[in-house]
Amino acid sequence: MDGAMMSPGFDVERVRQDFPILSETVRGKKLVFLDSGASAQKPRAVIDTMVRTMETAYANVHRGAYNLSEKATAAYEAARSGVARFLNAADEREIVFTSSSTAAINLVAHSYGRGVLKAGDGVLISEMEHHANLVPWQMLRDAHGIELRVARITDAGELDLTDVEAKLADGVVKLVAVTHMSNVLGTVTPAARLATLAHAHGAKLLLDGSQAAVHRRVDVQAIGCDFYVFTGHKLYGPTGIGVLWGRMELLERMPPFLGGGDMISEVSLERFLPAPVPARFEAGTPPIIEAIGLHAAIDYVEAIGMEAIEAHERVLVDHATAKLSQIEGLTLLGRAQDRGGVFAFALDNAHAHDLATLLDRTGIAVRSGRHCAEPLHARFNVESTCRASFGLYTTLGEVDYLAEALVKAREFFN
Amino acid sequence: MFDDLRDLYQEVILDHGRKPRNFRRLEDADRHAKGDNPMCGDRMELWVKLAEDGAIADAGFQGRGCAISMASASLMTETVRGKTQAEARELGEKFRSLAMTGTCPDCGTAIADEMERLQVLGGVSEYPSRVKCATLAWHTLNNALDQKQEAARSE
Numbered sequence: 001m002d003g004a005m006m007s008p009g010f011d012v013e014r015v016r017q018d019f020p021i022l023s024e025t026v027r028g029k030k031l032v033f034l035d036s037g038a039s040a041q042k043p044r045a046v047i048d049t050m051v052r053t054m055e056t057a058y059a060n061v062h063r064g065a066y067n068l069s070e071k072a073t074a075a076y077e078a079a080r081s082g083v084a085r086f087l088n089a090a091d092e093r094e095i096v097f098t099s100s101s102t103a104a105i106n107l108v109a110h111s112y113g114r115g116v117l118k119a120g121d122g123v124l125i126s127e128m129e130h131h132a133n134l135v136p137w138q139m140l141r142d143a144h145g146i147e148l149r150v151a152r153i154t155d156a157g158e159l160d161l162t163d164v165e166a167k168l169a170d171g172v173v174k175l176v177a178v179t180h181m182s183n184v185l186g187t188v189t190p191a192a193r194l195a196t197l198a199h200a201h202g203a204k205l206l207l208d209g210s211q212a213a214v215h216r217r218v219d220v221q222a223i224g225c226d227f228y229v230f231t232g233h234k235l236y237g238p239t240g241i242g243v244l245w246g247r248m249e250l251l252e253r254m255p256p257f258l259g260g261g262d263m264i265s266e267v268s269l270e271r272f273l274p275a276p277v278p279a280r281f282e283a284g285t286p287p288i289i290e291a292i293g294l295h296a297a298i299d300y301v302e303a304i305g306m307e308a309i310e311a312h313e314r315v316l317v318d319h320a321t322a323k324l325s326q327i328e329g330l331t332l333l334g335r336a337q338d339r340g341g342v343f344a345f346a347l348d349n350a351h352a353h354d355l356a357t358l359l360d361r362t363g364i365a366v367r368s369g370r371h372c373a374e375p376l377h378a379r380f381n382v383e384s385t386c387r388a389s390f391g392l393y394t395t396l397g398e399v400d401y402l403a404e405a406l407v408k409a410r411e412f413f414n
Numbered sequence: 415m416f417d418d419l420r421d422l423y424q425e426v427i428l429d430h431g432r433k434p435r436n437f438r439r440l441e442d443a444d445r446h447a448k449g450d451n452p453m454c455g456d457r458m459e460l461w462v463k464l465a466e467d468g469a470i471a472d473a474g475f476q477g478r479g480c481a482i483s484m485a486s487a488s489l490m491t492e493t494v495r496g497k498t499q500a501e502a503r504e505l506g507e508k509f510r511s512l513a514m515t516g517t518c519p520d521c522g523t524a525i526a527d528e529m530e531r532l533q534v535l536g537g538v539s540e541y542p543s544r545v546k547c548a549t550l551a552w553h554t555l556n557n558a559l560d561q562k563q564e565a566a567r568s569e
Contacts, residue, residue, distance in 0.1 A: 351480035353454055354423075357541060361419050369454055383478060384455040408415045413428065413481070 010308040016393045018043040018300075029363030032398045037183055037211060037342050037389025038367050039233045042297075046237055049296035050289050061288055062262060062279075076288050079295035080278075086298045087228060087245050088219040094251065096244040096278040097286050101210040102132040104229035104244035105177070107281060108206060109136035111254040112175070112227075119145030122173035124203070126151040126159055126189075127379050128182045131372045133208045137177065147172060153379065157185035157334025161193070168201035176205045180212035180228075184373045184387065185334030186317070186342035188212060195224035204250065210234055214391075215313055215340040217306040220245055232290060236391075237297030241290035244281070251277040258283040301392070309392045313341045316390050316399060323403040329410050333380055341390030344371065347406065350413045352384040358409045359386070364402055422537035422544075423481065431481030436491035438474040448565040449477070449554030456483040456547055457565075460491075460554045469498045473555075480547050486535055487551035493528050499559050501525070505532075506552035512536050513548045 016022050021041050024031045033041060053075065059068040061076045084092035098104040113136075117123070123137050123146050141148045149167045152160040159178065167173060176198040181188045191207055198205040206227035209218055213230035220228050227250070232241035246254075256263050256274050260283035266273040274280045301309060320343055324332055329348035347355055356368035367387045370377045377384065388402055416423075443461035450457045458477025465471040473491040477484065490509075494502040505525055509532050512518045516539035521529045538548045546568040553566035 353456075353480040353544065353547065354482065357422065357544060358416055358419060362415055405415060412416050412419075412423070 010304065010312045012312065012393065012395050015304065016395075018045065019393055020044060020047070022393060026363045026365070027361060029361070032362070032364040032401055034388040034390065034394070034398065034402060035365045035367050036214075036391035036394070037234070037387065038371075039239070040214065040236045040391050041393070042238070043236055043300050045300045046293050046296045050238060050293040053289050053292050058289065060285055072288060075292050075295075076286070079291040082295040082298050083243055083245075086218075086302070087213075087243075088221050089245055090221060091248055093276075093278055094245055094248050096246070096251070096281045097291050098229075098242040098244055098281075099240055099287060100242040101208060101229045101231040102242070104231075104242045105133055105206070105208065106136045107244055107257045108177075108227055108229075108246070109140045111257045111281070112250065113137075113140040113146065114144055115255040116250075116253055117144070117146055117174055120147065120172070121175075122147040122149050122167075124149045124151055124164070124167055124173045124176045124178075126164075126178045127153045128157070128159075128185060128187065128373065128376050129177075129179055130183050130208065130210065131374070132210075133177055133179060134375070149173060151178070153185075153187075156336055157182065157187050158336045159187070159189050159194075161190070161197070164194070165197060165201075168197060168203060171202055173198075173201065173203045176203050177227075178205075178207065180207040180209045180218075181215065181340050181342075182334070182336075182373075182376075183211050183342060183389075184344045184371050184376055184385070185336060186339040187334055187336035188216070188338040188340055190338075191223045191225060195226075199224070211340065211342065216310055226250055232294040232297065235294070235297050236300060237294040238290045241287045241294045243294075248277065251281075254281075256280050256283065260284045262286075304392065312392060313390060316394055316396065317341050319396050320388070320390075320399045320402075323399055324406070327403060327406050327410070330406060331382075333382070333385060341394065342387065343389070344385040344387045345406075346382055346385050347410055347413070350409060352386045354413070355386050355406075355409055358412060359402075359405055362401070362405045364405055366402075422541065424534045424537070426534045427481060427485040430485035430488040434475075434484050434488035436472075436474045436488065437476060439476060440472060440474045443474075445558040445561065447554050447558035447562060449550045449557070449567070450565040451479075451483075451546060451550055451567060451569045453569050454480070454547065456480060456550055458483070458487055458551065458554060460487070460551070460558050462555070462558050467498075469496065470494050470502055471496075475551070475554075479550075480544075482535070482538060482544055482547040483550050486548045487554075489532060489535070490551045490555065493531055494555065497528075502555060503559065505529070506555060509535075509552055510549050513538050513545045515539055 057071045061073040152163040204226040209230040228245045233239040263283040333344040352368040440461035444464040445462035456479030463472040557566040
């Protein structure tokens with residue numbers, strides 16, 4: 001089936017031709033890649049840009065007074081501008097390159113956590129966080145004495161805003177750190193409302209956009225959040241590159257996280273003066289090729305249009321919800337009103353790993369286990385699930401094929 | 415759609431997975447251990463009753479996990495009953511090699527019958543991410559025999 005019928009201006013078959021890996025076969029079957037939520041495939045434009053950079057314009061950045069280094073520096077800094085436009089940041093210096101979303105959250109937890117938050121201050125997360133937005137705060141609690149609070153989610157898998165408000169009410173919480181879209185439930189959280197709520201109670205808001213930035217247009221100024229993180233490899237870009245966006249006045253109050261080259265303005269054997277933002281947070285040689293690759297990925301999705309991608313995905317989500325709901329013995333985790341293309345499910349007669357092995361034989365790649373969200377699985381009282389997650393190249397036909405395979409898998413284990 | 419998966423999920427495995435044998439706690443066990451693969455969510459508890467000469471008189475387990483892990487534990491409890499501890503350990507070692515390679519060329523005649531029974535699990539060798547599911551029970555048995563307190567892991 002052709003998604004173009006439902007999403008004007010978006011031709012999924014044309015898009016698929018941009019991704020070389022989609023013509024691969026798995027155990028003799030056509031690849032049906034439904035694990036983009038873990039890491040997305042790469043379009044030719046990203047692959048070519050990275051190869052071309054290494055072949056023609058590569059050197060270390062911010063160092064050499066020679067042509068190649070100047071070229072590489074210009075491309076690296078152009079990537080920063082590209083990311084700033086992508087998020088609608090007010091100032092491109094508010095973009096800090098890291099190695100991943102995980103590294104970006106750890107940077108905030110360490111630097112803002114120790115430099116600005118005080119022992120006894122609260123950090124509020126939710127029950128549906130990825131371990132990357134849970135463990136750094138547990139570490140901060142253990143090392144620095146902050147109070148870690150956890151907002152409940154509803155049985156539908158939505159953030160319980162009454163509970164959020166209750167946990168903000170006493171003014172202890174100084175930072176709310178929650179996902180913008182759950183990597184298990186697909187739930188999209190009400191970001192702008194959360195920003196208003198947090199600010200009304202004297203807290204800042206960090207959004208983990210690892211999933212959301214792939215599926216929605218993100219405008220950090222319209223949302224009104226204070227920190228936003230996302231990663232390159234889920235956005236059709238390379239691994240090893242992540243982004244921290246923070247409001248300039250907050251970043252300027254934060255001490256450096258890692259020490260080393262490039263993050264100082266002056267250094268002697270006795271002391272150092274940290275460099276201005278963002279260099280202060282980019283110690284060492286940064287992921288240069290990866291940043292340039294991420295820039296190519298952003299250009300790629302922007303050329304298609306985030307709105308068109310979102311519209312295509314809405315069709316997929318509605319179709320998948322209807323199809324999967326019809327399967328006897330299948331439990332879907334979460335039924336949020338506002339959701340993206342991530343579906344975690346369990347069959348009543350098959351363990352997630354057995355199911356994933358069966359699906360693999362049909363060419364379908366899904367993730368199985370707890371998807372780095374162990375407390376969330378405990379919350380729903382399930383041992384493990386399989387997760388199908390969509391990318392902009394996912395077709396309605398693939399969703400149908402998944403549903404058919406699930407019905408047959410249930411028969412197989414009966 | 416899944417016909418070619420019968421090499422991995424043979425009827426014996428599906429049967430043991432659905433209705434594991436010796437799925438019971440031994441109240442008078444002499445040895446006990448837990449097995450836990452937290453990443454994939456397979457977990458089990460194993461009890462062993464020893465005979466006067468130290469051989470394995472009985473073995474029982476309880477747990478949750480995928481069909482492969484449950485079937486492997488079930489088949490193991492059947493296989494090790496009546497074996498000396500040394501024989502049980504040797505079987506475990508050979509089984510791990512079977513699970514990883516699909517064959518067991520140096521499986522001597524002394525344990526040929528037992529290995530033949532376990533051969534149904536040899537199909538996991540084609541699925542590297544699933545080998546740990548099949549071997550968890552045997553790691554757990556070793557921990558029980560060694561009287562180790564910590565849970566066995568095979569991931």
